[in-house]
Structure formats: C-alpha cells, structure tokens
Amino acid sequence: MAFVQYSMQERFGAEFPNVQLIGQQFEAGDPALNFVPKIDQNYTFDRDALADVLNYLQECWNGGTSEAQMLIGPTGSGKTSLIHQVCARLGAPVMDVTGHGRLEIPQLLYSKIAVDGTTMTLDGPLTAALAKGMVFLLNEIDLIEPETLTGLNDVLEYQRVVIEDDGRLVRAERGFAFIATCNTAGGGDDTGMYAGTKVQNIAFRDRFRKSLVDYRDEASELAVLQRLFPSIDQKLAEKFVKVANLVRNAFKDGSTGMDVTLSLRTLIRWVKLTSANSGQQAKGRSPVHYALDRALAFGTSPGTYEALHQMVSQEFGVGPTIANPSIG
Template sequence: MYQSYSIADTFGIPAPASMKVEGFIPGQNVYVPAQKPYVFRKDHLRDVLAFLGAHNGDGLYLTGPTGSGKTSLLEQVAARLNWGVHSVTGHGRLELNDLLGQYMLVDGSAMKWIDGPLTLAVRLGHVLLINEIDAIDPAELIGLNEIVEGKPLTIPQTGDVIVPHPKFRLVATGNSAGSGDQSGLYQGVLRQNLAFLDRFRLMEVGYPEPEDEMKLLADVVPSMPETVRESMIKVANQIRKVFIGGADGGGMLSVTLSTRGLVRWASLVATFKSAPNALAYSLDRALTFRAEPAEREAIHRIAKDVFGDDWQV
C-alpha cells in the first residue's frame, strides 16, 4: 500500500540519495491529482513533506498572495506521492454538513448516505484541501477542531464514528493568515476563530524567484526564446510590486500577474504567435481584459518599457 520515494528523483531537487519520503503505491486512485510541470522550492517542499510525514495533531495552513502556487504546491507533491486529495473551495455559504456528506435518493427509490469530501478523506487516508478557507464562516470551521487533532469523526446524521486513517491530513490555503485582510485586496476574507487557527502550522508561499519561473516557463513553452521568457518574468514582477504596494496598504492596481497568469500568458503567446503583436494580444487575454481601462493601459506601458522594441506597438 505504501512505498518510499527518493526526494531527489521525485521532486527534482538536490538531495542525498538516502533521503526518502513515504507515499502510496501507484494505482488507479481517481483522487490523486494529475502531474503537471512544477518547480519545487526547497524550503516549501521541506515543510510540506514534514507535515505529510507526521502531522503531530496539526493542520497545515498555506498563506500568500493570489496565484503564488499555494494549491498547486500541495497538489503536485501529492501527485508525485500518489496521495489522494479532496479539494473544496471555501465560500460564505459553505457549511460543515457540506463536508460531512448527505442523504441522497439512489435509483429513484431509496435514500442512501453519501460521504462528503471530509468523510472520504478521513476514511481513505487522503488530504482534505480547503482552498480560500478565510472566506468561510468561522462558526462552521469550529466543527473541524477535533478532527484536525486526530480525534474520531462523528457523523450526526448516521451516528457513525470514524477513526481517522493514519494518513489523513487537513490542509488549508488562504490569501490571509486568518486574521482578516488588512490590504483591502481580497473581498470576502473573514477573520477566523483563534482557537481554530491555533491548530495549524503555517507556511507563507510567496511568488517564486525569477530563476524558478524561468524553469517553469521552459517546461511549459520550451520553444520560446529565453530572452522573451526573461522579459515576461520582469513584467510580471513589476506588476506584482505595483499591485502589492507598500506598508500603507494595497498598490495602484486591482489585478496582478500571478505565476498562474504568467504561465497562461506564455501559453497564449505560443498559441497566438501569428497575431500582429502576440505579446500584447495574449497579455490582454491572460490578464488585462479584466482590468479597468486605465489599469490596462498602465500594464501595457510596463510591458512596453521592459520589452522595448520587441513589444512592437
């Protein structure tokens, strides 16, 4: 059921051959995320593997700006370890019962209990990944306190008491660290219950270093000239600086070019390479069509300054 994986070979980072991590034997588990190109950062990988190896009664809370790779970090680690993941996106109407499951009409005649993502993860030894957890009503999340600590899960509707599988893990992501959004950039973020947050170890996931994004773009669009990839990353980092702003709050832009958006931009450039200006055409479709006209103009000005004559317009 389990097998050891070489950290160096599995995640493509320098590590002694003796360093291994336990995962699941490859099989037909539909809950294992699909592998995608990903550049692992050593510090982040170390924290995630330590948590998966021994949670010690903690959950794991990944915080950081939008599109910095919080969700994909966990999913791509799990994909390489063949570890099932049940992913849920938080919102203001999400209730604990949505995670537990519900009775449903089966074959048009009988009501049958269907496990929700939390119950499945607890039974099967998978990861329950709650994205945007800081958008959920704090009163609902209190119901997770005991299961985070490894205590049995009780299903009130059926009376079942489920002892968690030893490989069950609870992971959350959020744009804030649970104390609310001080920047004003993220609508719907709620201040979370301190007792709930105290059950998590935290990780901060910022945007990757330029050399890491270069490796990622090289995997995604290997035919793109290196100089173009370098300029795209410079554009992304300048946009991020303007978006994040300074210590006094958010910046001058309401949108940012995340790593996810950067990959989208590069992929669209390859798709629309015959367009009159593939860079500008693709940037609109990757990001700036959802910005205000003045912001769109400002972002294009940043790109033009970085690319110079290569921008073409």
C-alpha cells in the same frame, strides 16, 4: 493501499537529498487513484515550502499528529499546486474543497440523496478523507464563516468525527492529513485586495502549522519558461518575467489600484498566446500586448488595464500598435 518508501531524488529530482520518504501505492483499478494528482514534469519546487509540506505529511503518515498545515500566500502563488505536486510524487490521493461564505459543516460530513423511493446518506468530502486515509485540502479558508471553521476544532484535535445524521463515529485512517490554504492566515484583510475574507477564531488558527508560499524567484520562472518554450530567447523570457514581477509587486503593495496579479500559470498562458498570435504583427498589432489582453487584461478595471499595458511597453519597448516592430 500500502505505504512504501520512495527516494526523494527519484521522485522530486536529482538536486534534492537522497533520502527515503513515506509514500502510498495502490493496486490498479483502486478508486482512490482517481484522486491522486497527475505529475507536472515542468513543476519546480520552492525548497522551504516543500520542506514544510513534506515534514508535515511524513509526520502524519508516521504516527499521526493533531495539528494541521496552513499555506499562506498571495493569489496565484501556487499554494494548491504545491500540495498537488507533492502528493502526485508520493502517490497520495487528495480530496479538494474550496471554501466560500455559505459553506457549512454538514456539507463536509455527509449528504442525502433519494434512491428508489428511499433516502441514502453519503459521506461528504471530509468524512471520506478521514475514512479512506486521504489528504484533505480545504482551499480559501479565510472566505468561510468563523463559526463554521470552529466546528472543525474537534476533527483537528481528535482526528475523528461523529456523523450527526446516523450517529457513526469515523476515525482517521493512516494517510489522513488536513491542509488549508488562504491569503490572510485568518487575520483579516485591511488592504482590500481579498474581498470577502474574514477574521477567523484564534482557537482554530492555533491548530495549524504555518508556511508561506510566495511567487517564485526570477531564476525559477525563467527555468520554467525555457523548459516549456525551448526556442524562446533568453532576453525575451526575462522581459516576460520582469513584467510578471512588476504586476505582482503592484498588487501586493495594495495602494496602486492594481486589482489583479500575474501567476506563473498566467505567465505561461501569456507566453503561449504571444507565440500563437505572432501573426498580429502583420496587422500592426503587438502580439505581446494582444496576448496580454487574452491572458489577463480583459475584464480588469480601466486603471489596471492601462497600467498593465504600460508595464509591457516599458519592458518590451513597444506599444499595443506598431509599424515596423523588431519584437513584439
């Protein structure tokens, strides 16, 4: 692997400054290439969040830092996809782990397997990221027990870890970066929206730079829909986006009972399913309502299900069942 210079305009788009960024390049066949995310050509970046991530990674790869980066935002706002798309354009491999309440430090550091009657110790995802100079992405850190995360303090501070099982000292190679995502910033959740999240130790939280990743603005999402669905009518696309924002605002409000949100990924799925099910109109069903069920609404609480369809009816001007729809 070699560190190289990439043009930001060439990698991220002509609308960005013509500056040079540190990136990575691997020889063909290098196993690390399996961990480099694929570029999504339709992805659009939030400039502030992109700047935060780029600044952090450039510092990590140009001398190192004892700090980590935390991305905070609501469910479905694109925290993980932001890291993947930045690293995809910089050629950087990403080691992903999703946090949960039963996650323990040894699981991140090593595992043991039986081979031909003997026991072999394998590097865990964090150890592998340190040793191979990869971006380590720990998602949903506010679901992890606080005493577990406190055990990572020395890793963040000194960029190294001692493997208890065999006594090895593993130091971070150039390219290593520690990034975490969460909904609550480790401060707990009083709204009830994020069940299972926990208040994290202040010493652990203090080791992170913070960046907010919220839902995209309306213009950005419209641009995405128009790129993915070139034949979509402008006013129709606006209605899809308006419903998405109604759902998100109700979810973030916390007092409406809305127990789901509508991510950009779900928005795209909804538009795609609406087009694919246009034939439902001939059966007296609204394709946009029919598709919403399959994109999001099925499985929600009765109150949320009704509220979702009311929002669609409000914006599209058509109910779930129709007689002679002009749209739908």
